Structure formats: structure tokens, C-alpha cells
Amino acid sequence: MILDQRLSQEIYGSASPDCWNKEWRQVGRFGGGMAIELEVGEFLNSLVRMTKPAVVVETGTHKGFSTLMISQALKANGKGHLYTFDLTDYGVMKECEQFGVASLVTFAKGDSAAGISKLSPTVKNIDFLWLDADHSTEAVIKELNAALPMLRKGTLVAFHDIITDPREAKAIAEIRARFPAWEYLNFITARGFALMRVQ
Numbered sequence: 001m002i003l004d005q006r007l008s009q010e011i012y013g014s015a016s017p018d019c020w021n022k023e024w025r026q027v028g029r030f031g032g033g034m035a036i037e038l039e040v041g042e043f044l045n046s047l048v049r050m051t052k053p054a055v056v057v058e059t060g061t062h063k064g065f066s067t068l069m070i071s072q073a074l075k076a077n078g079k080g081h082l083y084t085f086d087l088t089d090y091g092v093m094k095e096c097e098q099f100g101v102a103s104l105v106t107f108a109k110g111d112s113a114a115g116i117s118k119l120s121p122t123v124k125n126i127d128f129l130w131l132d133a134d135h136s137t138e139a140v141i142k143e144l145n146a147a148l149p150m151l152r153k154g155t156l157v158a159f160h161d162i163i164t165d166p167r168e169a170k171a172i173a174e175i176r177a178r179f180p181a182w183e184y185l186n187f188i189t190a191r192g193f194a195l196m197r198v199q
Contacts, residue, residue, distance in 0.1 A: 001045050002076040007068060007099045011038065020164070024190040030065035036132070036160055037190050041069040044130070044158075048073035051156065053127030054080050057119070059112035059143055060133035060160075061086035064095045070130070071101035080104065083119060085112040086133065113139070116146035126150040132160040140171035155198040157182075163192030 003011070014029035015038050025038035036044075048056065048070050056074070061067055061084040074080035082105045084092070089109045096102040108115045112133045119126075129147050131140055140159070151157070162168045172194055176184060183197040 001042055002049070003045070003069075003072050004099045007072065011041075011065075018190040020190045026190075027065055030068070031063040035062055035065040040160065040189055040191075040193050041065055043187075043193070045069040045073045047156070047158075048080070048128065049076060051128065052077050052079065053156075055123055055126050055150075056080060056082045056128045056130065057116060057126050057147065058082060058084040058130040058132070059086075059116075060131070061090070061092050061107060063090045064092035066130065066132065067092055067105060067107075068095060068099055068101065071096060071104045072099070074104050075101050080127075081106065083108070083115075083123070085110065085115040087111070113142040113146040116143060116150075120149055123150055125152050126155055129155065129157045130160075131158065135161050135165040135168040135171075137167045137171040137174065140168060141174060144175060151198050153198055157196045157198065159194045159196075161191045162186070162194050163188070163190075168192075 010029045011027050015025045015027055018024040018026045019033040026032050027038050044066055056070055067084050071082050084107050092107050096105045126147055131143050159172055181199040185195045187193040
């Protein structure tokens with residue numbers, strides 16, 4: 001995992017046991033228990049480093065922890081761009097500027113599904129879709145439907161909070177029933193993480 005040294009200090013300097021079961025870690029600097037687990041952030045960074053996506057789409061930017069972990073990996077790869085969406089602007093572009101990845105990130109404030117739909121005239125393929133916004137079943141399905149025209153065989157689709165929010169788990173069950181050929185992995189983390197690969 002390759003991170004800006006200052007970012008690494010900010011992350012690991014504010015890490016503490018998670019507030020659910022104390023087996024994982026949360027990062028106070030970027031939202032604590034409202035952000036992804038530190039280990040999930042490390043995994044996202046490694047996943048992007050390994051798969052080298054050209055286009056990543058994220059929903060649920062929040063304070064930018066996952067945004068920074070993904071964009072730091074894109075920077076290390078020497079290619080790729082992240083489009084990220086949230087209903088609230090918590091200042092993520094200032095964070096991206098501070099840690100040297102602003103040119104790799106486009107943030108849009110507003111409805112994530114609508115934002116994804118607006119990408120289709122210019123973005124032909126999404127290589128990695130990271131869904132972590134409104135966890136209601138309807139919202140997750142709506143985001144996926146908006147992205148479907150840009151998904152291709154091999155696209156990775158990841159979901160967060162599948163343990164802590166049963167609505168998210170229901171959305172995944174519906175997606176799996178709709179696309180039974182898609183590969184599926186379920187990771188047990190403090191809040192739950194699932195990964196699918198389009199087939």
C-alpha cells in the first residue's frame with residue numbers, strides 16, 4: 001500500500017478500535033464510525049493498486065476516507081480517475097488538494113444515481129463501482145441501474161454496510177437474483193463488505 005506520508009500520519013494517528021465490536025479500527029480524522037473501517041480502506045487501496053482501473057465511481061463520499069484511499073492508489077498506478085458523489089459537501093476536494101490527488105478526483109454534490117447517469121455521455125466503461133451512499137434497498141438498486149450501461153464483463157462492484165444495514169443486504173440479494181452469473185464475495189468486517197464481478 002502506497003500512501004502520501006502526511007495522509008498516512010493523519011490516518012494511523014487517529015485510528016482507534018471500532019465502535020461495534022472492537023475487532024476492527026476506525027479513523028477519527030475522516031469520520032470515525034461514520035466512515036469505512038480502516039481495514040476496508042486499506043483493502044480498497046490495495047484492490048485499486050492491483051486491478052489498475054481507468055474509471056472508478058464512488059457514492060457516499062462523506063469526509064473522504066475511501067476517496068483518498070482510492071485516489072492515492074490511482075496516483076501510485078499512474079493512471080485512472082475517480083468520480084465521487086454525495087448529497088453533502090464535507091470539503092473533500094480540499095482534502096484531495098492537501099494530499100496531492102485533486103487532479104484525479106471529480107466530486108459532484110447531489111443525488112448519486114442522477115450523477116452516475118450524467119456520466120454516460122463521456123464515460124463508456126466503469127472499471128470499479130463503489131456503492132456506499134444511501135443504504136436503502138431502493139437507492140442501491142437505483143445506483144446500480146444508473147451504472148449498468150457503463151458496466152462490462154470484469155467490472156468490480158463493491159458494497160459497504162451489509163451487516164449493519166439489512167436494507168443493503170436485501171439489495172444485494174436482489175442483485176444476485178437478477179444477475180446470478182456475477183461472481184460474489186462476502187467479507188465479514190465490522191460493518192460488512194461485499195464484492196461482485198460482472199460476468
